[in-house]
Amino acid sequence: MIEVCDVSKYFGEKQVLHSINTNFEEGKVNLIIGRSGSGKTVLMKCLVGLHAPEEGKVLYSGREFHNMPDGEKQHLRAEMGMVFQGSALFDSMTIEENVAFPLDMFTQQGEGEKRDRVDFCLECVDLQNINRLYPAELSGGMKKRAAIARALACNPKYLFFDEPNSGLDPKTSLLIDELITKITHDFNTTTVVNTHDMNSIITIGETISFIYQGRLEWTGNSSNVLASDNPVLNDFIFAQPLVQRLKK
Amino acid sequence: MLFKGLVTIGDYFIFLKKVFSKPAKWSVFFKKLVFEMDTMGIGSMLIVSIVSVAMGSVITLQTALQIESSWIPSWTVGFTARTSIVMELCPTILSLLLVGNIGSRITAEIGSMRVTEQIDALEVMGINPASYLVLPKVSASVIVNPVLCIFSIAFALVGGFLTVWITDCVSTYNYIDGLTYCFRVYDVIYAVTKTTIFAFxxxxxxxxxxxxxxxxxxxxxxxxxxxxxxxxFIILILNVVITNLML
Structure with a gap:
């Protein structure tokens, strides 16, 4: 479980996160939702250590992350996998090399063992026969899936997805959502997804934290998100005419 | 402005501290080092050879035209050309050329990795991106550039020889005599030292x-x-400092 306790983050004079308190549960898909610029990505970057919060702490199974000694932090980071908005695959490497990269860096596995693991991870995300291709030769959806395969390579305990559906068509978005749910339940990972995709919110959010202007406005799950009487959340959820019509 | 400059210098040294930390895995470091040496060395050889031959030709021709006097011995052309090429033209001009060729490639490569979050991805994995990405490049350039400098000197001297041979401004015998006259190994050490510092x-x-x-x-x-x-800019300033210190 990941616990976020009173986390505040400033950029210069500007405070972008205001005392956020929330938990992300093990074996569940935990969503962070909110409008663009609300502080979702900053919160996620605080979780993975790309930003250090000025106040508050982030606990991984009770261990405080930001004040850990470097060695321990590195060990914990090896238990994390992250899929970035733009996939962040290494351009100069083939897909096989990309997925094998964490194995090269953190394990002593032999070539055969590594190849088996790479094939397994690519199979998990339903990608075959693309081992020798470069990221530039793949579509957006395939890149996302390859990035998920790379994140899975070292059997992570914690998985982070930064807007996994952005730039994808609705059908591919659905596939990615299904994949996230399947991986979370199959491997019992603590999955944190940063999204403003309505379909993801309604279908895969086992816990939902709604961030508004840097503050935690509402917490719940996909079954009560539509019935909430929080006006700010309703404003966000029912912003699209199609959803408004569905509500009526 | 001054404050911003000082902050940048401070950031640069903090960055260097990150770069010169122990690589996460030595085998990966050596693999990347060999790749970088190949890219920098072989990739720059053509441009280095063309520029060096041209530089050697011009400096020889200019020297021959400037010191056309019966009071000055003919080997002076080879001697002056060699001294200029070894001590100044090859280490400094070559380094400035490589800044445009290799330096810009390094900035673009690392910068595009930053923009596309690849550096963030490395950091999340628990890898020190500065050390992983930059250390092999710095090591490779510090190894490869002095070798390129030696090649450059050789190409420039050959360029000078070809010019003498084609134009017959001085005899080839006198040119070679000048090249070997009062030759000091220290001059080459000086050139290689400068190139190494400039490469860094x-x-x-x-x-x-x-x-x-x-x-x-x-x-x-x-x-x-x-x-x-x-x-x-730093290379030009250091050129003056090193010349003062070493000569």
């Missing part, structure tokens, strides 16, 4: 400007230009 400046400054990019493609272009300007 070029690779670290270019990497620094790529690494600290914030924004998108526009900033990438700006950082590339800044990296070239700042590296060249």
């Amino acid at each position: 400046v070029m690779s670290t400054v270019s990497s620094f400007y790529g690494y600290k990019i914030e924004g998108g493609a526009l900033e990438l272009g700006k950082a590339s230009t800044q990296g070239i300007i700042v590296s060249s």
Whole structure:
């Protein structure tokens, strides 16, 4: 479980996160939702250590992350996998090399063992026969899936997805959502997804934290998100005419 | 302005501290080092040879034209050309050329990795991106550039010889006599030392400007230009300092 306790983050004079308190549960898909610029990505970057919060702490199974000694932090980071908005695959490497990269860096596995693991991870995300291709030769959806395969390579305990559906068509978005749910339940990972995709919110959010202007406005799950009487959340959820019509 | 400059210098040294930390895995480091040496060395050989031959030809021709006097012995052309080529033209001009060739490539490569979150991905994995990405490049350039400098000197001297042979401004015998006259190994050591220091400046400054990019493609272009300007400026200043210290 990941616990976020009173986390505040400033950029210069500007405070972008205001005392956020929330938990992300093990074996569940935990969503962070909110409008663009609300502080979702900053919160996620605080979780993975790309930003250090000025106040508050982030606990991984009770261990405080930001004040850990470097060695321990590195060990914990090896238990994390992250899929970035733009996939962040290494351009100069083939897909096989990309997925094998964490194995090269953190394990002593032999070539055969590594190849088996790479094939397994690519199979998990339903990608075959693309081992020798470069990221530039793949579509957006395939890149996302390859990035998920790379994140899975070292059997992570914690998985982070930064807007996994952005730039994808609705059908591919659905596939990615299904994949996230399947991986979370199959491997019992603590999955944190940063999204403003309505379909993801309604279908895969086992816990939902709604961030508004840097503050935690509402917490719940996909079954009560539509019935909430929080006006700010309703404003966000029912912003699209199609959803408004569905509500009526 | 001054404060901003001091902050940048401070950031540069903090960056160097990150770069010179123990690589996460030595086998990966050596693999990357060999790749970088190949890219930098073989990739720059053509441009280095063309520029060096041209430089050697021109300096020989200019020297021959300037000291046309019966009071000055003919071997002076070869001697002056060699001294200029070994001590100044090859180490400095070559380094400035490599700033444009290799330095800009380093800034663009690291900068685009920053823009596309590849550096963030490395950091999340628990890998020190500065050490993983930059250390092999710095090591490779510090190894490869002096070798390129030696090749450059050889090409420039050959260029001078070809010019003498084609134009017959002095006899080839006198030219070779001048090349070997009062030859000191120290001059080559001096040239190689300068090139090594310039290589370090070029690779670290270019990497620094790529690494600290914030924004998108526009900033990438700006950082590339800044990296070239700042590296060249430091190289020119250091050239004066090293010359004063070593000669």
